[in-house]
Amino acid sequence: MSPPKERVRIAAIGDLHYARPSRGSAQPLLARIADEADILLICGDLTDYGLPEEARLLAREISGAVKIPIVAVLGNHDYEAGAPGQVREILSDAGIVVLDGETCEIHGVGFAGIKGFGGGFGRGTLGPWGEQTVKAFVREAVDEALKLETALARLRAPHRVALLHYAPIAATVEGEPREIFPFLGCSRLEEPLTRFPVTAVFHGHAHHGRPEGRTRNGVPVFNVSLSLMRAIDPAAVLQKLSGEKRGPGGGGIHDHAGRRRRTSRAGHSAGPRRAGIAAGAPVTSGSEFDPLPIGKWKVTGIARRPAFHYNPDSFWDADPSHAKATIKPGSNNPVGSVWIDISKPHYGLHGSPEPSRIGKSESHGCVRLTNWDALRLAALVRPGTP
Ligand SMILES: [Fe+2]
Ligand SMILES: [Fe+2]
Numbered sequence: 053m054s055p056p057k058e059r060v061r062i063a064a065i066g067d068l069h070y071a072r073p074s075r076g077s078a079q080p081l082l083a084r085i086a087d088e089a090d091i092l093l094i095c096g097d098l099t100d101y102g103l104p105e106e107a108r109l110l111a112r113e114i115s116g117a118v119k120i121p122i123v124a125v126l127g128n129h130d131y132e133a134g135a136p137g138q139v140r141e142i143l144s145d146a147g148i149v150v151l152d153g154e155t156c157e158i159h160g161v162g163f164a165g166i167k168g169f170g171g172g173f174g175r176g177t178l179g180p181w182g183e184q185t186v187k188a189f190v191r192e193a194v195d196e197a198l199k200l201e202t203a204l205a206r207l208r209a210p211h212r213v214a215l216l217h218y219a220p221i222a223a224t225v226e227g228e229p230r231e232i233f234p235f236l237g238c239s240r241l242e243e244p245l246t247r248f249p250v251t252a253v254f255h256g257h258a259h260h261g262r263p264e265g266r267t268r269n270g271v272p273v274f275n276v277s278l279s280l281m282r283a284i285d286p287a288a289v290l291q292k293l294s295g296e297k298r299g300p301g302g303g304g305i306h307d308h309a310g311r312r313r314r315t316s317r318a319g320h321s322a323g324p325r326r327a328g329i330a331a332g333a334p335v336t337s338g339s340e341f342d343p344l345p346i347g348k349w350k351v352t353g354i355a356r357r358p359a360f361h362y363n364p365d366s367f368w369d370a371d372p373s374h375a376k377a378t379i380k381p382g383s384n385n386p387v388g389s390v391w392i393d394i395s396k397p398h399y400g401l402h403g404s405p406e407p408s409r410i411g412k413s414e415s416h417g418c419v420r421l422t423n424w425d426a427l428r429l430a431a432l433v434r435p436g437t438p
Contacts, residue, residue, distance in 0.1 A: 056160030066095030066256020096127025096217025162209030168218030223265025339414030
């Protein structure tokens with residue numbers, strides 16, 4: 053067990069699908085992760101066909117590039133060749149902690165890991181009824197959920213993280229064809245996550261899903277599939293969790309509505325882009341009292357993981373007896389994962405901690421998007437973009 057740390061940075065990635073032609077390709081990503089994080093989680097599909105040779109090549113590449121602790125679970129691809137035991141052994145020999153219902157504790161953070169299984173979500177969850185093969189399919193998901201439950205029950209660390217390959221909620225597979233949802237995860241895997249105090253959940257498998265969701269009791273769930281991370285923001289393939297102690301740095305500091313104190317990471321070398329439609333996404337934009345302003349402005353800065361400075365004087369509907377407050381970057385920050393500042397003072401485009409309310413609620417005049425759409429947009433614009 054590694055000693056507890058004041059601040060623990062967790063990088064998570066899934067679906068490396070490492071194969072013979074991949075040789076050398078994982079090195080830059082792994083080296084960057086090793087530089088920026090204290091622990092690396094790999095959420096399954098480490099190999100493409102589950103071949104021991106693929107596992108050996110990957111293990112060699114990982115051993116050369118990553119010196120931080122690595123915790124992994126296997127994915128369905130790691131089972132394809134019928135040798136998951138050998139794949140696990142090769143990875144374990146390279147120092148990777150491969151969990152299959154077991155737990156480990158690193159720097160004071162407890163980890164519980166399973167592969168998981170499919171079966172569908174909510175009312176569409178497959179039940180154990182009829183043919184033996186259907187019952188066996190459901191049994192696999194139930195067994196995986198039980199393994200996760202047993203593992204979580206064993207954890208005693210103050211911060212507990214679950215890693216899976218399959219998705220435990222539907223929100224993070226949205227974006228994939230509906231027809232394949234039942235093969236991407238199962239609500240049965242969500243049950244244990246609601247019964248124990250879990251800080252965060254990471255999974256892969258849904259290559260074209262959504263990056264963030266929450267269990268029904270509010271635990272953040274991150275889909276860290278590599279192809280999804282690259283699609284959202286080619287420059288940022290890390291999902292980091294800093295707990296409540298401190299953000300991982302970088303973000304600017306803002307008042308609400310763009311009363312900018314400081315912006316950061318706005319120094320891209322590329323010049324302004326031509327006007328045009330950069331992306332389409334559902335938004336919440338203004339309200340009866342704070343209508344969306346119409347006009348032409350330019351992007352003046354982009355701040356990832358912004359802090360939020362609440363000032364009751366800025367809101368017509370605020371209780372004036374409320375004190376000013378600063379909400380640190382994180383999963384509950386009202387402006388979400390990114391603030392895109394524009395040349396109209398006090399206004400911007402930003403993310404949201406409540407993706408389910410986008411398009412259904414009202415704003416104070418800013419354009420509010422889901423975090424994943426805001427991040428996607430932030431990757432497409434630069435200071436100077438009209
Ligand atoms: Fe995959
Ligand atoms: Fe998979």
